[in-house]
Every structure is written in structure tokens, then in C-alpha cells.
Amino acid sequence: MKPYNVYPLQNITIEKAKGSYVYDENGTKYLDFYGGHAVISIGHSHQHYIRRITEQLNNIGFYSNSVQIPIQSRVAEKLGKLSSYEDYDLFLCNSGAEANENALKLASFYTGKSNVISFKGAFHGRTSGAVAITDNPKIVAPFNANHSVSILEYDLQQVENKLKENNTCAVIYEPIQGVGSIVSPSDEFVQKLAELCEKNNVLLIADEVQSGYGRTGKFFAHQYSDVKPDIITIAKGMGNGFPIGGVLVSPKLEAKFGMLGTTFGGNHLACAAALAVLEVIESEELVQNSEEKGKYLKQELSKIPQIKEIRGKGLMVGIKFDFPIKDLRDNLLYKHHIFTGNASDPNVLRLLPSMAIGNEEIDIFISALKQEVN
């Protein structure tokens, strides 16, 4: 048997990783400016993270959702404190798509309705329910499991017209679209959207799977818009590489036994990883670092005249050129040994480095980028 061939692979085998760097089998060092699609939040192989997971492995193997799991509460408490959502509850699952599916399910239970509004360019995952709310052209054969879906522009009139049909349970949006090339609705749009949802008894879901967890310089990117969504979904940076996702649920959505469930969600090891990530974010002030380093990165990028637009916040950055970035990205990787990302717009280079990155790494990237575009 061999791995199912669904991913185009770069011809590089990574054997070791530390901080913002990864190393291939020949010992070549690469600067990681992409973190496996925003997964690496605190840096590779952080000592505290390794210690927590190792301790947990040595400690307890038995896991079942039908017994008390104190480490789940520790994750929830710390997450509540760092994100300023202490009054919300946390449902733990295993991935971003699963978090979004559970969010939609909750919205249907709460409102008794099933239509979902999402927005052009959005990406909410690849499981059947999540795919239904995504209009990413790369996804093969989307089909709709339980919900009907309306994919709209960021246009309040369109939203209002749809809500008049009175069949919508939720509006889901990314505060900053990741796969959709680092595009955000305006703060004013989001505030009005939240008001419309409230007025029509429709839940607002912020998909923070990519934009969340401190990366943008606030714990959640929607906090720039000063709204409080009813449901917030998280994954990626939450486990720094260990698979874990979650749903933050407003106190207005009362929990009932059997409403949601998962075999692996909230297991000890995933929680040990998640707890370590939160502890490091707190002790190393990584949210603040994301803001500061993001500003420095943008300041340096703004000195490169070939760049047409710099998008995003903190360390979630899109750089738009007036040419496709494919060759540029390959040259950054194979000539300069720097990993970067692409997005749905072929002219946008996507950057999602570790939140612990320093000015030195930014200077290395900027110098390589200048050499390539000059």
C-alpha cells in the first residue's frame, strides 16, 4: 500500500524542526514562513510543548468522554482567559472542518432552521458538511449533506434579502479569509452583519480556524471588528501540529446531553498539546509579538515597489503581485530555502510564520524576496 496521491508534493524530506526552522535529510536548513497552513503557532519542537506531551504520555493512556478529564477544563479555562471569552463553553473535536460542522449543527438545533449563509471566496473545510459552505474551486465535487447554503458577496442588502426568507440558521464568515487570499470584510460590514443576525434570531459563526489563536495580533481576528459571535470555531494553531479543534459556544446556547459527540475529541494528548500552546502564548507574549513582528514585516514589505498590495493583520499576511507567484515561491524555496504559501488568487503569496518569529527571520525573508523580484 502507498499513500493516496491527492497532494502535489515538494521534493523535500523534512527530518527535524526547531523554532522557525526545519531541516531536510541532508541537513539543509529551511526558514519556515508558512507553518503548515498556520498550524505552527509557538514554533517547532518547543521544549515546554514536548515536556507536556511526554509527561501526559507517561501518565495516563485511558481515555473516554464518559469520565472526568480535568485537563479539558484546564484548556477551557486558559483559553477563556487568554481570549476574553470566559463566559463561553468549549466543545473539543479534532479538526477545523469538524468544528464548523458542529457549529452548524448547533445553529440548526437552536433555530430549528437549516439554511446557512457564507461568503464568496470562503473556505470552511473538506468534510461533506463543511464543503457545502465553501466555494473554493479546487474542491472536487462538493455536495450538501444537511444544510442548504447561500454563498453571498459581502453585501448587506444580499444578506438582508436572504434573511427575509426566514429559513436561515447561521451566517458563517472568516474574519480574514486564508485560502481565499487574505481578504476581510470591513469592520462596519461585520458589525451590521452581527446586528442583522441578532434581529433575525440567526447565529453568527466566526470561523477562526486560520485567523485565530493570536496570529493577527489579537487573540481572535474578529475582535478587531468589536463583535461577539455566538459561535467561534478553532483548530490549526491550537495544537501546534497535534490535531485538535474546538467550538466556543455562547451561554445562550444551552448544552443538552447527546447534542454533540466525538470519539477522539478532547483526548488527553491533544489537550496536553493545547494546554502547552496556551501556556507558551501567555508566557512568551506571542499575541503581542505577532502584532509587533507583523508591523515590522509590513513596514519592510512596503519598501519593495514590485508589491502591489500588502494584506492581512499581524502574522497572517498576503502579498499581491501583478504576476503569478508560482516561480517566485519555487525560487524562495529551492534557492533561498524559505517555505511560503499560495492562495486561491495565483498572484498572492501567503505568509503564516510562527508567532514566535523574530526580526532576524523577517530580514532573511525580505532580503530573499528583494533578490527575487528585482
Ligand code: PLP
Ligand atoms: N476553516 C478555515 C478558515 C480553514 O482555513 C480551514 C483549513 O484550511 C478549515 C476551516 C478546515 O480545517 P481542517 O483542514 O482542519 O479540517
